[in-house]
Amino acid sequence: MGFLWHEVRAAIPLIFSSDDYILSVAWVTIKVALVSTAIALVIGLPIGLTIGLGRFRGRRALHILANASLALPPIIAGLVVLLLVQPAGAFGSLHIAYTLSAVYVAQTVLALPYIVALTPAAIQGLPPQLIAQARAFGAGRVQLSLLALREAKIGVLAAVIAAFGGALAEVGAVVIVGGNIQNYDQTLASAILQQINDYADYPYAVGLGLVLSALILVLIGLLTVLQQRTSGIHLRFRVG
Amino acid sequence: MGLLWSELRDAVPLIFHGNPYLLSVIWFTVQVALIATATAAVIGLPIGLTIGLGRFRGRATLQAIANATLGLPPVLVGLFLFLILVPEGPLGGLHLTVTRRAVFIAQAILALPYVIALSAAAVQGLGSGLIDQARLLGAGRLQLYVLALREARIGVIAALIAALGTALSEVGAIVIVGGNVYGYDQTLASAALYEANAARYADAVAIGIVLTGVILAMMGGLGFLQHQGGGIRLRPRAET
Numbered sequence: 001m002g003f004l005w006h007e008v009r010a011a012i013p014l015i016f017s018s019d020d021y022i023l024s025v026a027w028v029t030i031k032v033a034l035v036s037t038a039i040a041l042v043i044g045l046p047i048g049l050t051i052g053l054g055r056f057r058g059r060r061a062l063h064i065l066a067n068a069s070l071a072l073p074p075i076i077a078g079l080v081v082l083l084l085v086q087p088a089g090a091f092g093s094l095h096i097a098y099t100l101s102a103v104y105v106a107q108t109v110l111a112l113p114y115i116v117a118l119t120p121a122a123i124q125g126l127p128p129q130l131i132a133q134a135r136a137f138g139a140g141r142v143q144l145s146l147l148a149l150r151e152a153k154i155g156v157l158a159a160v161i162a163a164f165g166g167a168l169a170e171v172g173a174v175v176i177v178g179g180n181i182q183n184y185d186q187t188l189a190s191a192i193l194q195q196i197n198d199y200a201d202y203p204y205a206v207g208l209g210l211v212l213s214a215l216i217l218v219l220i221g222l223l224t225v226l227q228q229r230t231s232g233i234h235l236r237f238r239v240g
Numbered sequence: 241m242g243l244l245w246s247e248l249r250d251a252v253p254l255i256f257h258g259n260p261y262l263l264s265v266i267w268f269t270v271q272v273a274l275i276a277t278a279t280a281a282v283i284g285l286p287i288g289l290t291i292g293l294g295r296f297r298g299r300a301t302l303q304a305i306a307n308a309t310l311g312l313p314p315v316l317v318g319l320f321l322f323l324i325l326v327p328e329g330p331l332g333g334l335h336l337t338v339t340r341r342a343v344f345i346a347q348a349i350l351a352l353p354y355v356i357a358l359s360a361a362a363v364q365g366l367g368s369g370l371i372d373q374a375r376l377l378g379a380g381r382l383q384l385y386v387l388a389l390r391e392a393r394i395g396v397i398a399a400l401i402a403a404l405g406t407a408l409s410e411v412g413a414i415v416i417v418g419g420n421v422y423g424y425d426q427t428l429a430s431a432a433l434y435e436a437n438a439a440r441y442a443d444a445v446a447i448g449i450v451l452t453g454v455i456l457a458m459m460g461g462l463g464f465l466q467h468q469g470g471g472i473r474l475r476p477r478a479e480t
Contacts, residue, residue, distance in 0.1 A: 003323070003326075003328045003329050003330065003332075004323055004324070004329065004330065007323060071405050071409075071455060071459060073408070073409030073429055073448075073451060073452075073455065074409070075409065075411060075429045075432045075433055075436075075451070076409075076432070076448045076451065076452060078436070079436055079441075079444055079445065079448050080244065082436065082441075083243050083244040083247055083441060083445070084243075084244060086243050086441075089242065089243035089244060090242065090244065092243070165311045168313070169312075169313030169314065169315065169316075169412075170412075171314075171315055171411065171412045171415075172409075172410075172411045172412070172429065172433060175433060175437070176433060176436045179437075189313055189315040189412065190315075192316075192319055192416070193315060193412065193415060193416060196322060196416050197415065197416065197419065202323065202326075205319055206323070209315075209316050209319045209320075212313060212315075212316060213316060216311060216313065220311060
């Protein structure tokens with residue numbers, strides 16, 4: 001283990017070195033994960049709630065579709081986003097190919113399936129009488145959604161954790177849409193890839209890897225604590 | 241949709257051209273997916289069953305650790321494996337970096353957490369009455385495992401589907417340990433990355449379409465087995 005140990009020892013000073021390279025990449029990574037998960041929540045929760053609570057034809061088909069989208073390879077998602085935002089593509093006028101904005105878009109696209117597929121699964125795990133009773137008492141759609149969200153909190157937060165974890169760790173789409181440009185649109189994961197494959201700089205790669213592990217432990221740990229606190233967030237159910 | 245559409249149109253003939261490069265990448269991808277999933281199943285199922293059925297102290301902790309490894313970023317797995325396999329590393333004598341074998345190993349390691357964590361969860365989801373009764377009737381450990389595997393078949397196959405999905409579409413680890421060498425140790429996913437980075441979009445799209453087809457075929461095949469009512473019967477031998 002001498003070699004591994006040597007690389008780790010060489011890596012630690014690099015994390016705190018004055019050029020701030022590793023910490024600035026870490027900051028980009030946190031921003032990308034937070035923003036993409038937040039946008040995916042805003043778009044995905046209403047869809048997930050509709051699939052989970054709705055009583056319309058084709059609901060099962062939609063849920064199957066949502067589950068299938070979980071298996072979407074990041075590479076393919078990245079490729080489609082890139083071709084759409086290329087100058088000649090449909091959204092070419094936005095000029096975001098190979099920019100940080102494209103990375104946000106790609107990671108949001110990848111976070112969305114977790115929210116859309118896992119939220120209805122969590123809601124369907126609730127006792128059906130609960131929802132039926134709320135309906136019988138005349139709860140409106142918004143009230144019903146808030147009730148379901150509160151009751152299925154553990155499952156919904158599991159969806160958020162999965163989406164957030166994906167955004168922190170994923171490289172395939174980030175590298176395709178962003179071009180993995182150093183100090184600009186790299187995340188920790190894609191920077192590791194570059195340090196090994198392009199520069200064969202092992203200490204930097206290990207330093208980035210240590211910071212990525214620490215980030216995942218801390219951020220996912222915090223979300224898990226939030227999830228497990230039974231009396232955590234209360235989305236208040238307005239009756240009157 | 242101009243660019244996406246024109247690349248799609250350019251891509252389709254590339255697929256049906258009988259291109260030997262594409263065929264060899266497809267074949268390698270199928271090999272990697274099958275070998276990685278099979279290896280992960282052989283190693284992971286006994287561990288998952290032990291965690292799921294065992295009655296020893298620390299079982300819950302092991303399940304928590306297994307769940308946590310699901311969030312392990314492939315890039316970190318790749319980095320760690322790479323540092324072990326480089327010539328200076330502890331297993332450098334095996335000369336595995338930038339070889340196909342390293343790709344098999346990396347994907348098997350990434351598939352393992354899915355098999356362990358999800359098969360343990362599936363087995364725990366069985367009614368405890370069933371397992372208790374089998375124990376009471378004097379089932380040995382092996383008989384108990386076979387019974388649990390058969391009864392939790394749907395969940396266990398779901399674990400294998402998840403493992404297969406990673407093996408087919410993950411790029412982070414194999415690009416680091418395999419180096420993404422054109423025509424040698426590329427899977428369809430890493431080949432698509434390679435072509436997209438080289439701005440050969442039609443080739444990337446062609447590979448992406450083939451990858452989607454391979455994923456649908458292989459995961460669909462497993463999904464079919466999963467829902468066959470009287471499908472595979474792992475017969476528990478009652479009399480020995």
